[in-house]
Amino acid sequence: MSNLVRMSVSLDRDLADRFDREIERTGCPTRSKAVADLIRQSLVRQEWADGDEVSGAVIMVYDHHTRGLGGRLTRIQHDAVHLILATQHFHLDHDNCLEILAVKGPPRDIARLHEKLAAVKGLKHCSLAAATTGRELP
Amino acid sequence: MSNLVRMSVSLDRDLADRFDREIERTGCPTRSKAVADLIRQSLVRQEWADGDEVSGAVIMVYDHHTRGLGGRLTRIQHDAVHLILATQHFHLDHDNCLEILAVKGPPRDIARLHEKLAAVKGLKHCSLAAATTGRELP
Amino acid sequence: MSNLVRMSVSLDRDLADRFDREIERTGCPTRSKAVADLIRQSLVRQEWADGDEVSGAVIMVYDHHTRGLGGRLTRIQHDAVHLILATQHFHLDHDNCLEILAVKGPPRDIARLHEKLAAVKGLKHCSLAAATTGRELP
Amino acid sequence: MSNLVRMSVSLDRDLADRFDREIERTGCPTRSKAVADLIRQSLVRQEWADGDEVSGAVIMVYDHHTRGLGGRLTRIQHDAVHLILATQHFHLDHDNCLEILAVKGPPRDIARLHEKLAAVKGLKHCSLAAATTGRELP
Numbered sequence: 379m380s381n382l383v384r385m386s387v388s389l390d391r392d393l394a395d396r397f398d399r400e401i402e403r404t405g406c407p408t409r410s411k412a413v414a415d416l417i418r419q420s421l422v423r424q425e426w427a428d429g430d431e432v433s434g435a436v437i438m439v440y441d442h443h444t445r446g447l448g449g450r451l452t453r454i455q456h457d458a459v460h461l462i463l464a465t466q467h468f469h470l471d472h473d474n475c476l477e478i479l480a481v482k483g484p485p486r487d488i489a490r491l492h493e494k495l496a497a498v499k500g501l502k503h504c505s506l507a508a509a510t511t512g513r514e515l516p
Numbered sequence: 517m518s519n520l521v522r523m524s525v526s527l528d529r530d531l532a533d534r535f536d537r538e539i540e541r542t543g544c545p546t547r548s549k550a551v552a553d554l555i556r557q558s559l560v561r562q563e564w565a566d567g568d569e570v571s572g573a574v575i576m577v578y579d580h581h582t583r584g585l586g587g588r589l590t591r592i593q594h595d596a597v598h599l600i601l602a603t604q605h606f607h608l609d610h611d612n613c614l615e616i617l618a619v620k621g622p623p624r625d626i627a628r629l630h631e632k633l634a635a636v637k638g639l640k641h642c643s644l645a646a647a648t649t650g651r652e653l654p
Numbered sequence: 655m656s657n658l659v660r661m662s663v664s665l666d667r668d669l670a671d672r673f674d675r676e677i678e679r680t681g682c683p684t685r686s687k688a689v690a691d692l693i694r695q696s697l698v699r700q701e702w703a704d705g706d707e708v709s710g711a712v713i714m715v716y717d718h719h720t721r722g723l724g725g726r727l728t729r730i731q732h733d734a735v736h737l738i739l740a741t742q743h744f745h746l747d748h749d750n751c752l753e754i755l756a757v758k759g760p761p762r763d764i765a766r767l768h769e770k771l772a773a774v775k776g777l778k779h780c781s782l783a784a785a786t787t788g789r790e791l792p
Numbered sequence: 793m794s795n796l797v798r799m800s801v802s803l804d805r806d807l808a809d810r811f812d813r814e815i816e817r818t819g820c821p822t823r824s825k826a827v828a829d830l831i832r833q834s835l836v837r838q839e840w841a842d843g844d845e846v847s848g849a850v851i852m853v854y855d856h857h858t859r860g861l862g863g864r865l866t867r868i869q870h871d872a873v874h875l876i877l878a879t880q881h882f883h884l885d886h887d888n889c890l891e892i893l894a895v896k897g898p899p900r901d902i903a904r905l906h907e908k909l910a911a912v913k914g915l916k917h918c919s920l921a922a923a924t925t926g927r928e929l930p
Contacts, residue, residue: 416831525690711921770819
């Protein structure tokens with residue numbers, strides 16, 4: 379399926395050696411993967427800066443006893459159904475919930491959704507994790 | 517349910533004013549929440565540096581056509597069942613999958629799990645998003 | 655000289671206790687300073703996102719034996735004299751130089767200057783550290 | 793002077809194309825440099841996690857009218873002369889100073905120095921920027 383090209387680069391020998399040791403330490407199977415991973419990470423950062431569509435996750439932690447909190451989170455999510463693929467909910471302990479929204483859409487819209495959720499009273503944590511749709515990231 | 521105390525701090529008047537404008541811009545409902553959110557963010561960073569248990573998410577994007585990839589990811593996840601609460605899987609398009617693992621456990625173990633998954637050939641993206649169990653984060 | 659106001663916030667008692675322990679661990683002298691520091695950090699991030707003027711540093715490491723490198727760095731810096739307050743240069747060892755540019759100006763212009771310097775062949779490291787002019791940050 | 797090796801990697805053609813466009817956008821002169829820069833950035837992060845010696849900068853902004861502030865900063869710096877290469881000081885405006893400490897030493901010691909400085913009352917900003925000595929980073 380894939381469509382590979384050889385890319386040949388000149389590297390200082392000592393830099394190549396240190397890179398090889400780092401590859402071994404992390405368990406990365408090949409140099410090609412290690413280089414491609416670094417390239418992809420830089421491209422994902424760029425997609426969030428000026429791309430049309432990204433994916434990611436909004437991660438929230440809250441005490442479900444907080445009055446009205448669940449309802450507010452649900453209403454905001456329903457206004458953003460076009461951005462949210464699904465919501466996963468975990469009962470971490472008697473009090474605390476972990477809720478993970480899988481999201482896809484324009485980076486600015488997702489950032490705005492995150493900001494709206496983060497403004498809800500009673501949340502202990504609300505962060506946005508940046509990923510990619512993979513569509514333009516081979 | 518909650519157990520509130522008043523905390524009174526001295527702030528430069530102009531700093532307080534700028535903070536209030538920023539609170540309004542982001543839609544945060546009260547100063548108390550805005551201050552508590554900043555405190556919690558700093559404590560979550562600290563939990564990942566020296567805490568016993570955290571929660572979070574591992575976010576992966578890959579082309580499901582890649583031979584053997586699904587199996588490798590599944591095997592690594594089965595060796596870490598004590599860290600993984602659940603896995604959520606999305607078909608982003610004909611080729612690309614978004615997979616989000618909700619995780620909970622010691623920060624070093626979660627970091628190691630992320631490193632193992634990230635080393636799998638064929639992944640386009642594999643990042644770790646840090647959150648909290650909320651248990652010691654009121 | 656300063657112009658203080660009292661800001662009183664309601665915090666969960668356990669959150670306030672954890673914050674106090676963190677304040678003690680880091681050696682921060684008062685709660686007021688700890689809160690103000692968190693607020694200022696969030697405002698500095700915002701200044702870089704949408705402010706008019708910021709300060710900061712561009713940090714470069716390079717081997718001074720690299721042919722033409724010093725000249726190229728100097729030419730780029732001379733085209734940006736309005737952004738660069740001064741350049742500090744250190745001979746780290748026989749080969750390596752550390753060069754720190756103190757910068758002040760519009761955040762986009764500083765980011766562009768950093769990008770131009772980072773593109774110079776022979777640099778081992780070129781990063782941009784974000785700070786503030788302090789003018790609107792009491 | 794340098795001691796180059798060819799490193800040849802297999803990349804998906806579309807990934808290589810996107811990387812080339814990104815290289816052109818940023819003005820990076822060659823693929824070899826772009827790849828080496830990504831590798832070096834990952835190695836600098838690793839040096840700060842488990843290395844013996846790094847370099848960097850501590851960046852502070854403060855109002856020089858704040859009573860006793862200059863003296864406290866100076867005393868802390870004198871206790872850390874083995875870590876501080878030099879201090880550069882700028883009068884940003886009538887009130888605000890930008891002070892940049894060039895630092896070199898074990899990453900934990902530099903982090904501790906930064907923490908001590910950050911705890912000083914009256915600072916508006918105190919951040920630590922991570923770089924490298926370049927000695928083991930060709």
